[in-house]
Amino acid sequence: MTRPVRIPTLALTLLAAMPASLWAQNAISELDTNGDGAIGRQEAVSAQVEAFKRLDADGDGQVRLDELEASQAAPDAETPTREVERARRKARERWLANLDRDESGGVSLSEYQAAMTPYFDRLDTDGNGVLDGSELKRAIGEPQ
């Protein structure tokens, strides 16, 4: 049985696609050393691994809900309202449920990559196998 991984549309990235936008952000900061903003597929895979390691705070190879929660906590952020907090929790649970294909309660690196690889294709809107600056900025919701 294969369960399709639902990737939220970019219009709905606000909360649900947090890890994907986090990934894109990491991809830019980690890989764009020459400042041209372009990231190839192999580089994207490395960025995914780095992003995953960052999410997997205790290093047990599984990203669990509490680790996701910690990754979302911004030190300087205002205390979120209860509604925002609830929406975030739902988004985290949905993210985990979508990615956790073997229902282990955590997302492994291979589960994470299985979800992120189609995301790469989606971000690569011109299909040239490279994410350029404007494609990445679109992914993290910045004006181009």
Ligand SMILES: [Ca+2]
């Ligand atoms: Ca972990």
Ligand SMILES: [Ca+2]
């Ligand atoms: Ca799992």
Ligand SMILES: [Ca+2]
């Ligand atoms: Ca491209």
